Amino acid sequence: MSDMSYVRSEMLPERAPPASQIGFVGWIRANLFNGVGNSILTILSLIFLWYILSALLPWIFAPTWNSGSLNECREIFGADGGHGAACWGVIRERWVQLLFGFYPEAERWRPIVGFGLLFVALIPVLFNMISRRMNWVLLLAVLGLAGLYLGGALGIIAGLLLLGAAGFVGFKAFTTSKEDRAAEIESGAKRLPNPFIFSAIYPFIAPWLLWGGSIWLPVGAALGFVVGYFAYRFLAPVVGSLAGLIIAVLAALIWWLLLMAPMVDQLDALFTIGEGPGAENLLALEPVESRNFGGFMLSITIGVVAIACSLPIGVVLALGRQSDLLIVKALCVGFIEFIRGVPLITLLFVASTLLNIFLPPGTNFDIILRVLIMVTLFAAAYMAEVVRGGLAALPKGQYEAADALGLDYWKAQRLIIMPQALKISIPGIVSTFIGVFKDTVLVSIIGLLDPLGLSNAIRADQDWNGVVWELYGFIAFMFFVFCFSMSRYSMYLERRLRTDHS
Amino acid sequence: MKRTVFFGALTVASIAAGASAAATLDDVKARGKLNCGVTTGLVGFAAPDANGKWEGFDVDFCRAVAAAVLGDANAVEFVPTTGKTRFTALASGEVDMLARNTTWTLSRDVDLKFDFIGVNYYDGQGFLVSKEMGVSSAKDLDGATVCIQTGTTTELNLADFFRANNISYEPVPIETNAEGQQQYLAGACDTYTTDASGLAATRATFENPSDHVVLPEIISKEPLGPLVRHGDNEWGDIVRWTLNALISAEELGITSANIGELSAAAGDNPEINRMLGTEGNLGEMLGLDADWAKRAIMAGGNYGEVFAKNIGESTPIALARGLNAQWKDGGLIYSPPFR
Structure with missing residues (x-):
């Protein structure tokens, strides 16, 4: 071997990249000062940011949290020698009101529990089944915390038991790996029930928690769906699917309209102790009137109901609009075009004032329910068009492929068309959701005290008359939190469902 | 117990027992609550405090009516109404009366079919x-x-x-x-x-x-007053004379401080006696009991006290009585006699 080798026999050791190309400096060079134009823009942006923040931050970080009125705030600024700082005392005094409206203080645990359970119910729907057991842990934990919060011997015992159960299931879930668990199930271990069961029950629990009253009402309402389901199940093979569907709907309606009220009364009587006004129903929550709903609780209630109901209705409308059945198509087109042609505020006025005049005097048709129906219909019409966009984007071959496989209409929609069409429509659907959620503030115009309506009412307090930006800022911040989460979720969903492998 | 409306109404609007327009007093008594339409928020006139309790000049009048009719100044459901929804709320029976700084005009009185029962604040x-x-x-x-x-x-x-x-x-x-x-x-x-x-x-x-x-x-001229629906004159009378009782109370020197003493036994002034029910049967004529005016005044004080507490010169709003002084002090506030 000569030592005059001119061919390298080993690789040069890797050297660290130059300091100017990596880390913080590298990032800044690449992203902020990449050329003269970019540098100028960066500097201008920084000056602009400085200009905004130097005015905004002192305003936000004002030591006014404990003030009791606008004038006290002004005294605090006066002591500081500065002017125009935020008066946060109004938020400290009124944030509970901005969240719950006039909901009775002793009952506020109910909307909180309802909100917590909402997530428990949504998680299996929204996320790819985080794991059956973790979902039950979540449910047990929420219920356990509610029990502890309620206090009393019974509440604490129940709460501790539930939390204990949550801890036990959680511990097992953490200690057994996925494969071990799969093997256990294989060898006949019992699985926990599907969390979708709770998601299906939730729509009946939530109104009971919010409005209170007898538990048999939601039970009765849920039984209506059961009646309809069994009617369809047993009649569809005999009389055909369309006739079966119609009969099932009729059966459910008959249950709700005629049979449910006597059943509820009977069961209430069974569980009521005592007579007359002092009677106590064991399985009833203190009823809360709609008029006491307010603040973000009202916005979220309207928003969640409208969002949850508008998607299925919208899908049905979109399918109806593409249907070959003339009457169905005409009805759907007419509905969509009518609702889209009318501003939401008009529909709300119809709900709040016109219906009052048309309905017989003394009719008690809950105002929030009227608003819920109107907002849902409004959102559904928009949703239908968004979904129709998704349907239109599907190649015709997909429909033909579904037909070629011999799937019937509903199966084709469920297995082939809708999963693709809805995936395409996700950005549009979520935009509509966000829009609907923000539109809920329009109810302040018909006298419901949503956050914006409350801000007006709060300003009518002599202590806080003149406070504007703090209230609007707080409300805007809360709305931003909700809307931003929805938007992030939609991006997560798009990533998860991406199938183009690019 | 009032059944929760949600599920009942989910299927059908639950039709409450036939509430005809002509018997508001009976409805209010049966309900045990007065539904009073107020503004969604106007400084000094109606605003909820941090605990959700409504306060203000109009609010106190609602409480006085509730005290007169139901015996409880807190038996009021305040229904916030906007300028656009107030009249339908009253016309449709959603509220029993409106105390919402509403200007008395001919068209509202005649065309919209309401009865303004008086003026509780002369604005302009x-x-x-x-x-x-x-x-x-x-x-x-x-x-x-x-x-x-x-x-x-x-x-x-x-x-x-x-x-x-x-x-x-x-x-x-x-x-x-x-x-x-x-x-x-x-x-x-x-x-x-x-x-x-x-x-x-x-x-x-x-x-x-x-x-x-x-x-x-x-x-x-903006005479602001409470109003009720046309056609139920008995109810209109009750609301009107509740307002008059508050006004007369100030004129006659009945305050929330001395009313206990004055109403304990018939005194020297026959009008005070008639008003507070120690003499005569004015309450019975209205379909109420003898103590109605006493309760209305005790709810928030007489007209002057209500004014001073909510919008008077000691409050930040600091409104002078001006036109809203008693007639004998040069203002326009004047009540027909209790006789």
Whole structure:
């Protein structure tokens, strides 16, 4: 071997990249000062940011949290020698009101529990089944915390038991790996029930928690769906699917309209102790009137109901609009075009004032329910068009492929068309959701005290008359939190469902 | 127990027992609550406090009626109404009465089929200007920019006033009072015009209220009063005489402090005796018991006390009695006799 080798026999050791190309400096060079134009823009942006923040931050970080009125705030600024700082005392005094409206203080645990359970119910729907057991842990934990919060011997015992159960299931879930668990199930271990069961029950629990009253009402309402389901199940093979569907709907309606009220009364009587006004129903929550709903609780209630109901209705409308059945198509087109042609505020006025005049005097048709129906219909019409966009984007071959496989209409929609069409429509659907959620503030115009309506009412307090930006800022911040989460979720969903492998 | 409405109404609007328009008193008694329409928020007149309890000049009148009819000043459901929903709320029976700083006009009384049962506050449209302008009369406002709420009678009054005085102005349209305050303070307009009580409340919120003045001209008549539906005169009588009782109480020197003493036994003044039920049967004529007026006055005090507590000179709004003084003090507040 000569030592005059001119061919390298080993690789040069890797050297660290130059300091100017990596880390913080590298990032800044690449992203902020990449050329003269970019540098100028960066500097201008920084000056602009400085200009905004130097005015905004002192305003936000004002030591006014404990003030009791606008004038006290002004005294605090006066002591500081500065002017125009935020008066946060109004938020400290009124944030509970901005969240719950006039909901009775002793009952506020109910909307909180309802909100917590909402997530428990949504998680299996929204996320790819985080794991059956973790979902039950979540449910047990929420219920356990509610029990502890309620206090009393019974509440604490129940709460501790539930939390204990949550801890036990959680511990097992953490200690057994996925494969071990799969093997256990294989060898006949019992699985926990599907969390979708709770998601299906939730729509009946939530109104009971919010409005209170007898538990048999939601039970009765849920039984209506059961009646309809069994009617369809047993009649569809005999009389055909369309006739079966119609009969099932009729059966459910008959249950709700005629049979449910006597059943509820009977069961209430069974569980009521005592007579007359002092009677106590064991399985009833203190009823809360709609008029006491307010603040973000009202916005979220309207928003969640409208969002949850508008998607299925919208899908049905979109399918109806593409249907070959003339009457169905005409009805759907007419509905969509009518609702889209009318501003939401008009529909709300119809709900709040016109219906009052048309309905017989003394009719008690809950105002929030009227608003819920109107907002849902409004959102559904928009949703239908968004979904129709998704349907239109599907190649015709997909429909033909579904037909070629011999799937019937509903199966084709469920297995082939809708999963693709809805995936395409996700950005549009979520935009509509966000829009609907923000539109809920329009109810302040018909006298419901949503956050914006409350801000007006709060300003009518002599202590806080003149406070504007703090209230609007707080409300805007809360709305931003909700809307931003929805938007992030939609991006997560798009990533998860991406199938183009690019 | 009132059944929760949600599920019942999910399938069908639950039809409550036939509430005919003609028996509001019976409805209120059966319900055990008075549904009183108030504004969604106006400084001094109606606003919820941090605990959700409503307070204000109009609110206290609702409480007085509830005390007279039901014996409990807190047996009131306050229904917040906006300028757009208030009349349908009353007409449809959603509320039993409206105490919502509503101006008594012919068309509202006649065409909308309501009964104004009296006037509890005489208001009028005024102008707020900054002292720096050096204006002492609204007639000097030639060429001024004026912040004005759109779609209100104040807009029409403003046009009438400037035309009658042959001077010009430039309107700056605003939507709400809060916007008006901001625009005026930001200098978007030279003067802000709305009801004088509202101007006083607005001025009270400024950092330096003394830099601003309300000009002496009042360019419109705004008699604000509670109202009820046409056609139920018995109910209208109750509301009307509750207001009159509060007014008479001030005139006769009955206050929440001395009412216990005065109502304990018949005294020297026969009118006080008749009003407080120690003599005669006025309560019975109204379909109430003998103590009705006593309870109404005890709810929040007489008219003067209610005024002083909510909008009077000791409050930040600091409204002088002015037109709203008793007739014997040179104002317009006057009650027919209790006889």
